[in-house]
Amino acid sequence: xxxxxxxxxxxxxxxxxxxxxxxxxxxxxxxxxxxxxxxxxxxxxxxxxxxxxxxxxxxxxxxxxxxxxxxxxxxxxxxxxxxxxxxxxxxxxxxxxxxxxxxxxxxxxxxxxxxxxxxxxxxxxxxxxxxxxxxxxxxxxxxxxxxxxxxxxxxxxxxxxxxxxxxxxxxxxxxxxxxxxxxxxxxxxxxxxxxxxxxxxxxxxxxxxxxxxxxxxxxxxxxxxxxxxxxxxxxxxxxxxxxxxxxxxxxxxxxxxxxxxxxxxxxxxxxxxxxxxxxxxxxxxxxxxxxxxxxxxxxxxxxxxxxxxxxxxxxxxxxxxxxxxxxxxxxxxxxxxxxxxxxxxxxxxxxxxxxxxxxxxxxxxxxxxxxxx
Amino acid sequence: xxxxxxxxxxxxxxxxxxxxxxxxxxxxxxxxxxxxxxxxxxxxxxxxxxxxxxxxxxxxxxxxxxxxxxxxxxxxxxxxxxxxxxxxxxxxxxxxxxxxxxxxxxxxxxxxxxxxxxxxxxxxxxxxxxxxxxx
Numbered sequence: 001x002x003x004x005x006x007x008x009x010x011x012x013x014x015x016x017x018x019x020x021x022x023x024x025x026x027x028x029x030x031x032x033x034x035x036x037x038x039x040x041x042x043x044x045x046x047x048x049x050x051x052x053x054x055x056x057x058x059x060x061x062x063x064x065x066x067x068x069x070x071x072x073x074x075x076x077x078x079x080x081x082x083x084x085x086x087x088x089x090x091x092x093x094x095x096x097x098x099x100x101x102x103x104x105x106x107x108x109x110x111x112x113x114x115x116x117x118x119x120x121x122x123x124x125x126x127x128x129x130x131x132x133x134x135x136x137x138x139x140x141x142x143x144x145x146x147x148x149x150x151x152x153x154x155x156x157x158x159x160x161x162x163x164x165x166x167x168x169x170x171x172x173x174x175x176x177x178x179x180x181x182x183x184x185x186x187x188x189x190x191x192x193x194x195x196x197x198x199x200x201x202x203x204x205x206x207x208x209x210x211x212x213x214x215x216x217x218x219x220x221x222x223x224x225x226x227x228x229x230x231x232x233x234x235x236x237x238x239x240x241x242x243x244x245x246x247x248x249x250x251x252x253x254x255x256x257x258x259x260x261x262x263x264x265x266x267x268x269x270x271x272x273x274x275x276x277x278x279x280x281x282x283x284x285x286x287x288x289x290x291x292x293x294x295x296x297x298x299x300x301x302x303x304x305x306x307x308x309x310x311x312x313x314x315x316x317x318x319x320x321x322x323x324x325x326x327x328x329x330x331x332x333x334x335x336x337x338x339x340x341x342x343x344x345x346x347x348x349x350x351x352x353x354x355x356x357x358x359x360x361x362x363x364x365x366x367x368x369x370x371x372x373x
Numbered sequence: 374x375x376x377x378x379x380x381x382x383x384x385x386x387x388x389x390x391x392x393x394x395x396x397x398x399x400x401x402x403x404x405x406x407x408x409x410x411x412x413x414x415x416x417x418x419x420x421x422x423x424x425x426x427x428x429x430x431x432x433x434x435x436x437x438x439x440x441x442x443x444x445x446x447x448x449x450x451x452x453x454x455x456x457x458x459x460x461x462x463x464x465x466x467x468x469x470x471x472x473x474x475x476x477x478x479x480x481x482x483x484x485x486x487x488x489x490x491x492x493x494x495x496x497x498x499x500x501x502x503x504x505x506x507x508x
Contacts, residue, residue, distance in 0.1 A: 259391040260390070260391055265390065276387055277387065278385070278446055281387075308390040308391065309390065310387065310388055322497075327496060327497055329489070329493070342486075342489055342493070344490050344493040344494065346494050346498075351490055
């Protein structure tokens with residue numbers, strides 16, 4: 001008979017968890033955690049019972065972490081542990097299977113807490129067990145944290161991208177590790193014979209496998225290289241010790257980007273250096289660019305055509321639209337996010353000008369109205 | 374220079390986005406011609422309110438590109454005629470300085486706002502003509 005007991009209540013914080021829900025991919029990380037805890041519990045059993053050659057029959061039967069509920073407070077997951085073997089004389093002095101799973105859980109918490117402090121995690125767990133962190137925490141985004149023991153007064157174990165990377169980097173001599181990626185790239189080469197292709201990211205070619213799932217899209221994108229060069233790719237890859245993606249292991253999604261994709265353009269503009277315009281031309285301020293991008297994404301009506309976006313010599317940006325006979329621009333001051341809207345009907349000579357504060361939601365509604373005329 | 378004389382203006386690569394300017398593309402699927410930045414036609418401080426152009430009687434578009442890119446950056450050439458400039462109350466002046474064949478479109482009497490409006494009109498005329506030379 002399976003006995004069930006409360007086991008773990010990790011707290012998940014980050015934008016994705018604000019609505020007290022948890023994406024499936026995050027739950028998959030916890031499936032990997034379950035495997036680690038089972039494996040570790042066995043190891044601890046053997047350490048504490050050196051005369052035993054095998055774990056007791058039924059030790060891991062039915063051991064599962066079951067999600068009981070998602071509580072409020074970003075998202076708090078309540079996991080229950082079910083095991084078919086609750087108590088048995090063969091389990092040793094503690095005579096309870098939970099003991100080993102509790103100890104295994106505490107080891108995991110110790111590793112994460114050590115990683116956060118920058119301590120050597122290899123002194124706590126062996127490579128075999130640390131390898132599970134290639135999967136645990138892989139789905140976490142930059143702003144996300146899993147606190148395994150949120151009620152602890154000391155030794156708080158917070159797993160985020162940084163702590164996870166520290167653990168994974170400790171695994172290999174070259175400190176490479178696998179992690180999810182989400183990037184914009186151009187398809188640089190295709191090698192049908194070797195079933196490989198490469199993507200170009202910041203001037204660096206990164207190899208990837210060509211398979212049935214991505215073949216058509218890769219070839220289409222490559223053939224349109226000169227007109228639609230970029231794709232947004234998500235998947236899993238290998239990073240070096242400096243956090244640089246060096247190889248793509250698998251691709252979960254790949255989409256051709258709109259050539260006027262605003263995030264892509266902002267990223268390009270953020271690379272400009274002072275003197276970009278024949279030794280004149282101030283580089284746009286990066287923080288201003290990203291503030292603008294955030295406002296644009298939150299407020300720009302998706303039914304409107306995307307603008308072209310250009311740097312100005314003064315270090316700002318100018319958005320432009322050609323709509324029917326109208327040539328339209330919106331020059332944005334990246335320091336204040338104030339802007340100047342100018343529309344010229346080149347046939348009727350009608351000119352319309354308005355100053356708009358892009359921090360104000362009403363200004364975006366005005367832009368919609370002005371462009372929709 | 375005659376009213377029909379064409380004037381060539383260099384376009385900096387950073388003033389181009391979504392490089393889809395091909396006459397064939399417009400034959401099969403008409404789209405707005407390219408996305409040439411109207412600032413191409415806003416005189417920079419370097420221009421001193423004189424928008425530098427090449428006199429088409431002395432340079433064709435490709436020659437103007439070759440001449441310009443010996444020292445400066447350009448991704449291609451767009452062009453307007455003197456007649457088109459006059460139609461929007463802009464004068465073109467042949468000064469042959471600093472080299473023979475240099476001319477300018479005079480923005481001197483215009484305020485910033487007026488200059489932007491004129492630039493948009495010039496852009497529309499140039500875009501309607503398409504690139505006269507593209508790298």
